[in-house]
Amino acid sequence: MPATRAQSAPASTTPAxxxxxxxxxxxxxxxxxxxxxxxxxxxxxxxxxxxVLGEVLFAVxxxxxxxxxxxxxxxxxxxxxxxFQAVLRTAIVLLxxxxxxxxxxxxxxxxxxxxxVLMAIALAAAHLLGRATGMPGRLATLIGVGTAVCGNSxxxxxxxxxxxxxxEVSFAIATNTVFGTLAVLLYPVIGRLVxxxxxxxxxWAGTAVNDTSQVVAAGFAYGDAAGxxxxxxxxxxxxLMGVVILxxxxxxxxxxxxxxxxxxxxGRLKQSFPLFVLGFLAMALLNTVGFFVWVxxxxxxxxxxxxxxxxxxxxxxxxxxxxxxxxLESMRKTGLKPFLIGLGVAALTSGASLLLIxxxxxxxx
Numbered sequence: 001m002p003a004t005r006a007q008s009a010p011a012s013t014t015p016a017x018x019x020x021x022x023x024x025x026x027x028x029x030x031x032x033x034x035x036x037x038x039x040x041x042x043x044x045x046x047x048x049x050x051x052v053l054g055e056v057l058f059a060v061x062x063x064x065x066x067x068x069x070x071x072x073x074x075x076x077x078x079x080x081x082x083x084f085q086a087v088l089r090t091a092i093v094l095l096x097x098x099x100x101x102x103x104x105x106x107x108x109x110x111x112x113x114x115x116x117v118l119m120a121i122a123l124a125a126a127h128l129l130g131r132a133t134g135m136p137g138r139l140a141t142l143i144g145v146g147t148a149v150c151g152n153s154x155x156x157x158x159x160x161x162x163x164x165x166x167x168e169v170s171f172a173i174a175t176n177t178v179f180g181t182l183a184v185l186l187y188p189v190i191g192r193l194v195x196x197x198x199x200x201x202x203x204w205a206g207t208a209v210n211d212t213s214q215v216v217a218a219g220f221a222y223g224d225a226a227g228x229x230x231x232x233x234x235x236x237x238x239x240l241m242g243v244v245i246l247x248x249x250x251x252x253x254x255x256x257x258x259x260x261x262x263x264x265x266x267g268r269l270k271q272s273f274p275l276f277v278l279g280f281l282a283m284a285l286l287n288t289v290g291f292f293v294w295v296x297x298x299x300x301x302x303x304x305x306x307x308x309x310x311x312x313x314x315x316x317x318x319x320x321x322x323x324x325x326x327x328l329e330s331m332r333k334t335g336l337k338p339f340l341i342g343l344g345v346a347a348l349t350s351g352a353s354l355l356l357i358x359x360x361x362x363x364x365x
Contacts, residue, residue: 027079063323
């Protein structure tokens with residue numbers, strides 16, 4: 001009997017695409033390694049340096065150096081994206097456990113109103129200056145929210161909501177760090193020159209300096225009482241982060257800028273109310289009613305402290321991934337505009353804070 005000519009097709013030798021976590025492991029592992037390196041470098045520096053420059057900056061800078069000096073395989077990219085999406089969003093939810101709405105009530109309605117007004121000024125100024133200079137709107141939003149709320153943490157939390165590019169996040173963090181560091185150095189000098197009281201200086205630093213570590217450094221450099229007021233005011237700004245990011249998400253969704261084609265009403269709804277921001281607010285609410293204190297008592301583990309450290313570690317990994325995936329060439333194309341706008345927003349917010357404190361008085365000591 002003759003051999004059958006028709007043969008079944010040979011099995012493909014092309015491997016099936018990996019599923020699950022396998023595609024993200026190489027890039028995620030490198031982001032974790034960069035994050036660990038950043039923490040080690042940060043911990044090896046003198047305390048007066050680490051009190052001003054947070055470890056997040058080192059994660060971004062080391063990531064930038066590695067990502068732009070070594071040709072990384074394409075297989076790394078899914079892990080970088082995963083670090084800045086899933087890892088970061090998890091970190092933000094955990095961060096909510098460290099905030100309490102009681103903070104908003106403790107410093108009084110006058111101080112809360114001052115914070116809200118200055119937040120609005122910072123965000124509006126960033127967008128107006130951004131439009132005047134032709135800078136991308138997302139980058140202007142990140143610079144504005146970094147100045148308005150809590151520096152690098154707010155930038156990292158806002159970026160997924162507005163779908164900012166990696167280079168925009170890196171630029172915003174660099175800008176925030178530069179002017180926050182300058183504030184730590186200049187604010188105590190200015191305060192002494194104009195003979196500000198502790199409560200007034202603490203309110204000024206708490207409302208106008210960017211990162212929490214920078215606020216604490218500036219406040220306690222002026223005096224213990226000023227440091228305590230500055231910390232209380234700054235923590236109130238931090239507690240409002242979820243509300244501000246939610247409002248930004250709604251604004252972007254209404255403009256249609258962030259809703260993909262075919263998203264429709266459901267796409268707008270999801271964009272307006274990002275689940276990780278709602279998770280942040282839910283965790284803050286649980287902390288406000290004492291849930292994590294109860295957990296700590298039951299387990300003999302400081303639950304808020306544990307969740308804070310976990311959040312910090314995850315944020316470090318996420319922003320290491322940002323640095324690794326950012327190309328310096330794309331940052332060069334943007335030029336010095338972000339730094340000029342950051343300077344303008346920081347100066348306007350600082351001046352407005354001084355004026356409002358002089359008119360309405362400082363927060364309660």
